[in-house]
Amino acid sequence: DQQVKQNSPSLSVQEGRISILNCDYTNSMFDYFLWYKKYPAEGPTFLISISSIKDKNEDGRFTVFLNKSAKHLSLHIVPSQPGDSAVYFCAAKHRNDYKLSFGAGTTVTVRA
């Protein structure tokens, strides 16, 4: 069963605008969430993370928001740049182990 879901397979945004990527999860035992970015023919690269005890984490142009009651997190990229065009994966870690459960990914295309 898919415990981490990214329901939007793709997102197109104009350069300079905000990109908002969404992720939902079903397991209330997840205690840490991560976003990874992946270019073609490369492995996923860690982008930003958030602990379940927080509701926001910001790093430069990237901000992750966590809504535990809704089991929902989002990644905001402001402003979007052409180099942000990639596949973005949401991942979650269970409190009792270290393996990650991934969503199916959202392909972001930033238009010039």
Place this chain on the structure above:
Amino acid sequence: GAGVSQTPSNKVTEKGKYVELRCDPISGHTALYWYRQSLGQGPEFLIYFQGTGAADDSGLPNDRFFAVRPEGSVSTLKIQRTERGDSAVYLCASRGGGSSYNEQFFGPGTRLTVL
């Protein structure tokens, strides 16, 4: 380089053959993971090593899959009697300590194609 490396980058084999995929983690990282990514999906967990031992192999799909990490560094994923359904990108990740204790760092993957 200081990142996770995987060899080969591409492997084409015939159904029924045996393959080995290698992973070199970041130096000093004691935790090592294997994931498999099929087209259009996110990575799926296969096995996790802490040091030399497999701490969790619950993601291995069947007994044709096996992985080792004899010296606590390099790991090899072994697939016997390959099937066409084994075709995927096999990703290796390692994890260290300190402030990045929960973060896994991935290699570029090995694309396995079973004909």
